[in-house]
Amino acid sequence: MSSEETRIEEELVEEAMKAEDAGSVEKEIEKGDKEAAETDACAEDAAEEKTGEEEPAEETQAEPEKKGFFGKKKEKKDPKDAKIEELTDRLQRNMAEFDNYRKRTEKEKSAMFEIGARDIIEKILPVVDNFERGLAAVPEEDKGAPFAEGMEKIYRQLMKTLEDAGVKPIEAVGQPFDPNFHNAVMHIDDESLGENTIAMELQKGYTYRDTVVRHSMVQVAN
Structure with a gap:
């Protein structure tokens, strides 16, 4: 080569x-x-797996802060709002207590007025009885005299004043006996009257605003 x-x-x-x-x-x-x-x-897969594992952990850690009892979301109140709610509740309580006090005092005043009025009426009724007895004692021939007419007018004025105040006489003669309004002090046998019928009124009774101030003293037929 x-x-x-x-x-x-x-x-x-x-x-x-x-x-x-x-x-x-x-x-x-x-x-x-x-x-x-x-x-x-492999790195991407590992990152995805790590992300998937970490996310629930973060959610689990944040969940107790956001939620309260029974799974409800717990919100943090503003101190100003809490103070406003406290003052509003206190004001409503005071208003309710004052309203109850006002109703109670009005009821007490009404009761005191009723007691005072009944006491005065009870003291006036004997005066009315004396007026009626005096007018009944005037003879027929003297009823037209000025003095008798004056006494009649005063009596009518007094009765009108009592009626306007709520005082009314209790009906008695010819009415069935009622122990709520009548006080039977005498009994009489009278066939012309029904049983337990009032035959005579001995003293007139009165009511004040539908309550009895004085019972009528009556004579009842058996």
Whole structure:
């Protein structure tokens, strides 16, 4: 073999080796890229798994702060709002207590007025009785005299005043006996009257606003 052929053969061998080395490098590069891609994919999966695990933990930690009893959301009140609610509740309580006090005092005043009025009426009734007895004692021929007429007018004025104040006489003669309004002090046998019928009124009774001030003293037929 000549030196020229030897040189050419060496060059061919050298080029073949270079080509083989280049192919190995490319394979190594492809292998490295593949491994890197696989590493990135694993890292992404691990990140996703970590994110999925951490999110519920954060939600669990935040949940007790946001929720109160029975799963309801607990809101933090403003101190000003709490103070306003406290003052409003106190005002409503005071208004309710004052309204109850006003009603109670009005009821007490009404009761005191009723007691005072009944006491005065009870003291006036004997005066009315004396007026009636005096007018009944006037003879028929003297009833037209100025004095008798004056006494009659005063009596009518007094009765009108009592009536306007709520005082009314109790009906008795000819009415059935009622122990709520009448006080039977005498009994009489009279066939012309029904049983337990009032035959005579001995003293007139009166009511004040539908309550008895004085019972009528009556004579009842059996």
